[in-house]
Amino acid sequence: MTSHAGGATPQTPRQRPLVTATDKVSAGDWREAVRKAASALVDAGAAGAGYPDACVRVVEENGPYIVLTKGLALVHARPEEGGLAVGVGVTRLAAPVEFGHPDNDPVDLLLAFCTPDPDAHVGTLAALARALSGGLADRLRAASGEDDLTRTLKEAVPND
Amino acid sequence: MALDRQLEILAVCGVGMGTSLMLKMTAEDALRSLGVDARVENTDVSSARGMSPDVVIGQGMHTSEIADLAPVVITISDFLDKEGLEAQLREHLTAQGWLS
Numbered sequence A: 001m002t003s004h005a006g007g008a009t010p011q012t013p014r015q016r017p018l019v020t021a022t023d024k025v026s027a028g029d030w031r032e033a034v035r036k037a038a039s040a041l042v043d044a045g046a047a048g049a050g051y052p053d054a055c056v057r058v059v060e061e062n063g064p065y066i067v068l069t070k071g072l073a074l075v076h077a078r079p080e081e082g083g084l085a086v087g088v089g090v091t092r093l094a095a096p097v098e099f100g101h102p103d104n105d106p107v108d109l110l111l112a113f114c115t116p117d118p119d120a121h122v123g124t125l126a127a128l129a130r131a132l133s134g135g136l137a138d139r140l141r142a143a144s145g146e147d148d149l150t151r152t153l154k155e156a157v158p159n160d
Numbered sequence B: 001m002a003l004d005r006q007l008e009i010l011a012v013c014g015v016g017m018g019t020s021l022m023l024k025m026t027a028e029d030a031l032r033s034l035g036v037d038a039r040v041e042n043t044d045v046s047s048a049r050g051m052s053p054d055v056v057i058g059q060g061m062h063t064s065e066i067a068d069l070a071p072v073v074i075t076i077s078d079f080l081d082k083e084g085l086e087a088q089l090r091e092h093l094t095a096q097g098w099l100s
Helices: A030-045 A051-062 A122-133 A136-142 A146-156 B019-034 B060-066 B082-095
Strands: A018-025 A068-071 A072-075 A087-097 A107-114 B007-013 B038-044 B054-060 B070-075
Touching: A018 A030, A018 A146, A030 A051, A030 A072, A030 A087, A030 A107, A051 B054, A068 B019, A087 A146, A107 A122, A122 A136, A122 B019, A136 A146, A146 B007, B007 B019, B007 B060, B007 B082, B019 B038, B019 B054, B038 B054, B054 B060, B054 B082, B060 B070, B070 B082
Parallel strands: A018 A087, A072 A107, B007 B038, B007 B054, B054 B070
Antiparallel strands: A068 A072, A087 A107
16 A cells, blocks of 8 residues: 555645556456456455445446446446545456447456545546546557556556 | 537436546547537436436436436447547537537
């Protein structure tokens, strides 16, 4: 975890997001893929133990809309479901899974995020959106391994 | 512009803070390219029901639930497809007389 005790200005709780990466993850279905993507945030200390199941429920209750572009799902739940810090993780699947999305299946890449409140993540997610528009998904697909995935994702969500 | 005020645009998704935020960014880019003065907000489908925007944008699984919410309801499936959204906005806003 990052440790900048006393380094940040108290009024601006904006902090560098925790970034994680997991590669060659095997998942039998979308539920397992979502759970594993969100679990990486739990392992990093960014989310509580209940977060992965909450992320699965988001899709069960609202449909596969989190598959926001071809092959890519944005895994997330509400902050009160266990967001402890702003965290972003990329999970690359060993084999793609179907979410049941009318246009964007199958999914091979999952970006999971969590946030402690409804606003803390906005800067990070905005940066992520810009990066995705600039070809981030393809750069993540081309990454050589977990270290490269982490590096690529960190470049996309700088400490602004 | 035929509209003498800022256009109110609502990006919707299930939770209202992740996917719809991505969509808001894409919509803002598209509107900037079109030269349209608009304010874009993002929210979840349930909260959207209490609002009265000019334009709603979302995936079909959500826009079908709030098809009567606004004069213009735009359905897209790729939230990062700025060109596709721009084309739909141009068509719909022109049809409303909000873009000439």
